[in-house]
Amino acid sequence: MTSFADRVANIQPEGAYEVLARAQELERQGRSIIHLEIGQPDFQTFAPICEAGKRAIDEGHTRYTPSAGTHALREAIAQHISATKGPCSPAEVVVGPGAKPGLLFPILALVNPGDEVLYPDPGFPSYRADIELAGGVPVAAPLLESRSFSFDLDFLRDHMSDRTKLLILNSPSNPTGGTIPREDLQAIAQLAIERDVWVMTDEIYGDLVYDDQDAPSFWSLPEMRHRTILVDGFSKSFAMTGWRLGYAAMPPALAEKVALLTMHAVGCTAGFTQQAGVSALQQCRAAVQAQRSVYQERRDRIVDGLESLPGVSCIKPSGAFYAFPNVSQLGIPSSELARRLLSEAGVACLSGTDFGAYGEGYLRFSYAASLQAIDQAIERIGSFLAAGSR
Ligand SMILES: Cc1ncc(COP(=O)(O)O)c(C=O)c1O
Numbered sequence: 231m232t233s234f235a236d237r238v239a240n241i242q243p244e245g246a247y248e249v250l251a252r253a254q255e256l257e258r259q260g261r262s263i264i265h266l267e268i269g270q271p272d273f274q275t276f277a278p279i280c281e282a283g284k285r286a287i288d289e290g291h292t293r294y295t296p297s298a299g300t301h302a303l304r305e306a307i308a309q310h311i312s313a314t315k316g317p318c319s320p321a322e323v324v325v326g327p328g329a330k331p332g333l334l335f336p337i338l339a340l341v342n343p344g345d346e347v348l349y350p351d352p353g354f355p356s357y358r359a360d361i362e363l364a365g366g367v368p369v370a371a372p373l374l375e376s377r378s379f380s381f382d383l384d385f386l387r388d389h390m391s392d393r394t395k396l397l398i399l400n401s402p403s404n405p406t407g408g409t410i411p412r413e414d415l416q417a418i419a420q421l422a423i424e425r426d427v428w429v430m431t432d433e434i435y436g437d438l439v440y441d442d443q444d445a446p447s448f449w450s451l452p453e454m455r456h457r458t459i460l461v462d463g464f465s466k467s468f469a470m471t472g473w474r475l476g477y478a479a480m481p482p483a484l485a486e487k488v489a490l491l492t493m494h495a496v497g498c499t500a501g502f503t504q505q506a507g508v509s510a511l512q513q514c515r516a517a518v519q520a521q522r523s524v525y526q527e528r529r530d531r532i533v534d535g536l537e538s539l540p541g542v543s544c545i546k547p548s549g550a551f552y553a554f555p556n557v558s559q560l561g562i563p564s565s566e567l568a569r570r571l572l573s574e575a576g577v578a579c580l581s582g583t584d585f586g587a588y589g590e591g592y593l594r595f596s597y598a599a600s601l602q603a604i605d606q607a608i609e610r611i612g613s614f615l616a617a618g619s620r
Pocket of ligand 1: 269327328329330331354400403404432434463464465471475476
């Protein structure tokens, strides 16, 4: 009989993958499904990036690279971070296949069994999984709708102790679309200094902020740099989810350990993908800015649509491409509601509880989808509610 290690006893899948599989099964049976479950851009990767990738293959960038990434990409990333967030050198950057290794490997390098790690709830499911894989104790820190989905700072104050090794931030957030205001970042920084805690700031949606706003970066706080890990990547900004390219910036001594974990776990990231990444950073900033206005129009459309539904309210998210409506007045548990919307209305979305217990009473809709799909989804949900689901 097979007996598995304790570290995988509680490991949970990402809800989005499960719902996608269920939705595709229904489509195979002939049902029409509107996909608002998946958190990936519906744009094609920008043309200069594709060209650079193809050229790199033709030029022979098909071999192993240094584990931490090619010098050209680490330098381009360091320049990009320095220009947009705060000073950064190539020695602080580790490249990986996606942003996910930038979450897992620093957590493995910092967290000892029994160490507590505070993470946002509702939040990206890999945070909890990664903390558990490291043997850490996950402590869910609630995000509050009443604070536009920033943290409950009193909770952080009460739960950050000498057992706490790390705090994870995600701004703009998956699943809420909320951003953490500068004054909250400063309060968090103060607490982290007082309690000697590391801070991991996942800013993968940092380019997708609307209404001419920016999401302030934790990397911009100089007094925090020696205890900060900045996680970012190419998947969302440049529509490169399948290329698998991301990075993390951190103090050089930690970067060395993370590069060794990268070496033993994955070897390196594909060289031609890294070449494409250099082109993304150097040639495609204008395209990233232009897609913001497309997402902003979609955000406005879905939020207005959700707000028009009886028993549903939705604050306007400032970033990412997710709407996180409050559906608690409908009196149906979120996971049941999400299931029924898929099977009865043909609208695929996620339950707030796919992102933690504090997600009860909410649904997550990805608006990385056409305006037409958004309109149809709202119409279908409206009919579902009118048909007496309440
Ligand atoms: C908040 C957050 N962090 C990290 C990731 C992982 O990104 P990647 O696909 O580049 O590994 C995602 C992907 O959905 C995300 O939403």
